[in-house]
Amino acid sequence: MPIRLLLVVPCYNEEEILQLTNSRLNAYLQELSDAGEISTESKICYVNDGSKDKTWHLIEELSAKNPRILGIKLSKNFGHQNALLAGLFSFKDEYDCYVTIDADLQDDINAIGGMVAKYKEGAAVVYGVRDDRSADSFFKRFSAEAFYKIMQKLGVPVVFNHADFRLIDNQVLNEFEKYNEVNMFIRGVIPTIGFHSEKVYYKRLEREAGESKYPLKKMVVFAWNGITSFSTVPMKIVLWFGIINFFVAVAIGLYVLISKSLGHTVAGWTSIVLPMAFFSGSNMIAIGLIGEYVGKIYQEVKGRPRYIIEKKIGGK
Ligand code: UDP
Ligand code: MG
Secondary structure, X not given: OOEOEEEEEEEOOOOOOHHHHHHHHHHHHHHHHHOOOEOOOOEEEEEEOOOXXXXXXXXXXXXXXXXXXXXXXXXXXXXXXXXXXXXXXXXXXXXXXXXXXXXXXXXXXXXXXXXXXXXXXXXXXXXXXXXXXXXXXXXXXXXXXXXXXXXXXXXXXXXXXXXXXEEEEHHHHHHHOOOOOOOOOHHHHHHXXXXXXXXXXXXXXXXXXXXXXXXXXXXXXXXXXXXXHHOOHHXXXXXXXXXXHHHHHHHHHHHHHHHHHOOXXXXXXXXXXXHHHHHHHHHHHHXXXXXXXXXXXXXXXXXXXXXXXXXXXXXX
């Protein structure tokens, strides 16, 4: 049976490009279904993430004309990640696999065919990986490179140069739903779910119309959210800093005592500097220690699944 595919497309103020995106995606799905690669029941779902322009109106029009087009309207702007979740979870168990793709045609839609092919070969997750970012500005390339490198160093399991252009199958989607953290960083969570994964490489294209909805400020918030959702390394740094600080304080203390015994000090200096050095060192260790526990609480509160079963055999 040909596979049922759902494309999930988050849209925030995309009126300038939506028609074009839709005609390309629609034509591409038609091609795939004509070739028998996907079922004719495959659909495209646009998630309107609280757009302030005519985006929703356009989605309604498109959907009225074409049964292949579905729409979801969020009550306000919830952000790219949440828009993706809304699109995916609303159609759980209705399709065999799901591809999330941006509305701006920066992700090469021709890679979808490659994703579907990998899915047929047994992959449950297929990451779209940009192997050429020449279309991006120098700053975007540089910041993206730094972002992935820092993430990896801090132990966040991101796939290098992969954003949210990916295919997941229905089983992965069901497991993904169990991750109910509010600050969801999808591209970090998916690799932790496991299952057989593959990559498809593509060239990152330029936005064909409209402008980026990710200004620097949003990008920084996004990156910071990614780090703090996964890594307790920053807290560990505080603890280590405290320990080093403490040893430095002991050295300062010794120096102060020796100076005092040699009579090289003015009155009151020793009694100020000594406790100051000692307490600043021990304070920082205490903060680091508390941080360790806060980190543990944080991991517990997220309540992520402790294991995920892919298959069971035998038995009833
Ligand atoms: N987007 C969204 N909600 C937001 C911001 C962006 O749904 O609050 C959508 C946007 O319409 C696009 C995708 O997320 O389809 C990626 O955004 P954009 O292209 O602006 O990001 P960039 O490619 O510049 O990183
Ligand atoms: Mg974009």
